[in-house]
Amino acid sequence: MRHTVKISGLASVLALSVAATAANAQGVEDGIARAQERLAVYSEKPVFTAPGEPFDIKACAAGKKMLAIPNSSANPFLKGIIDRMKAVGEDIGLDVTEWENQGQPSQWVQGFDFAVRDGYDVINLISGISPDTVEPQIKAASEAGVKVTTSHFYDPSDETNPLLSSTLPVGFNEIGKILANWITVNTGGKGKIALVVSREVPPTIPLVDGFESELAENCPECEIVQEINVGVAEWGTKIQSSVQSTIQANPDIDVIVPIYDSMSQFVVPALRLTGKLGQIKVPTFNGTPFVIDFIQQGAVDMDIGESLDWIAYATVDANMRDLCDLPVPDKLNVPFYIFDKDNAAEAGTPAQFDTGYGDAYVSGFRELWKMN
Known part of the structure; x- marks a missing residue:
């Protein structure tokens, strides 16, 4: 009798574990679906809306x-x-x-x-x-x-x-959410992320807040492994070395997010030197032409363009x-308009400031x- 009880108890535990795993998998799938739906609007060509009444x-x-x-x-x-x-x-x-x-x-x-x-x-x-x-x-x-x-x-x-x-x-908070949803979709809801920021720049705060809140909702299994905070005046001297050190210390990182795309000019060399170029995904924001060129070259994966x-x-x-x-x-x-490998050529080769929108x-x- 005692033996039967043990088997029954073990079966209950296994059943609960299977149910929890299934529920967790469903939660990941639901998060990815929400993220895909929220990204869709940013893949449509931008439409002009008059910001006020006509004037001379x-x-x-x-x-x-x-x-x-x-x-x-x-x-x-x-x-x-x-x-x-x-x-x-x-x-x-x-x-x-x-x-x-x-x-x-x-x-x-x-x-x-x-x-x-x-x-x-x-x-x-x-x-x-x-x-x-x-x-x-x-x-x-x-x-x-x-x-x-x-x-x-x-x-x-x-x-x-x-x-x-x-x-x-x-909408910097909105931008953070777009970046988070892109990562959710493109890592299967399991991204290991390094975030490159400049917290001295006030817009960084709402952007990161939006990023973190959207990850919490749609990608709870995603993890911000490291935040790399570099002042604007030090981008050229500190971003590359900091990114290299972070990658070497955290080999499981599969996404690096330079939140302002001009940071990419220092992130890409770091990826190249660590042998991770093309392996670690790079989504970013601003739509600067040289970064859209990086997308066409396979060095950056996505840029939220303006x-x-x-x-x-x-x-x-x-x-x-x-x-x-x-x-x-x-x-x-x-x-905002998302550029990736499927449409980056619309911005021109090389990319231009006013092409693709x-x-x-x-x-x-x-x-x-x-x-x-």
Whole structure:
């Protein structure tokens, strides 16, 4: 009798274990299905949506000057946007100048001084400079009649600095969720991840929050094995060595996520030197052309793209609305679009800033600006 009880107990344990395994497998499959469904919208060609009412932008821009200050001119993504802003500015009669810098706060301060001294109408802090770090300069510029704005910096959930004239948030939290869902689908719900971040840049926080929350929901068996935090000014000196060390210390890592794609220029050499190029998956965000080239070459797997040209149009649009006392959009209004091996060639070979997204936004803005 005692022997029978033991077998019965063992059978119950085995049955529970099998049931738990089946339930866990079903949970993984459900998470992958949710992730696939949420990714689908970002595989559709972006559609232009007018960010406001039509206005005569040439009349608004006449005689105006804008100084664009990136967090670092070494960032190809920001450099590309500003170059396109200059081209849009030439088209509408707006003088756009970049304040070139190497990511040093003292250089940003010098940019403010230059803008006030040289009679600029607006200073656009583009992606990465926290207004909190230059508050005295914002106050001084405002008192001198220079409007100060940000673009591609805040997440819509962030509380913006009240000294700013206007802001153009971007869905960084949304981006984190897209990255997480891509990993869920492309690792079968079991990714071992190294995350390359710059926590000094405020948008990093909502992006990582979105990444972690989406993994928790859809990929509970995924694991962030290592977070590599490197300041913007040190990308060129620290990312490659840090990634190499992380890979060597954690050979089970199968995904590396440089959350801003310009980091990839230092991640790819690390993968090549460790013999992991093409073995470790690399998803990222921004749509910088050289990174889409990496996809075509098989060095990067996915890039969540934003048309840099579209960003330039949207940024100029919002800043002109601000200068002419018109309502400013509450976000950047530039859609996200996933590039991978199946469609990266749409961006051109080599990839271009404004290719692969369609061109509806160009005619859309021109009509909105009464230029047709």
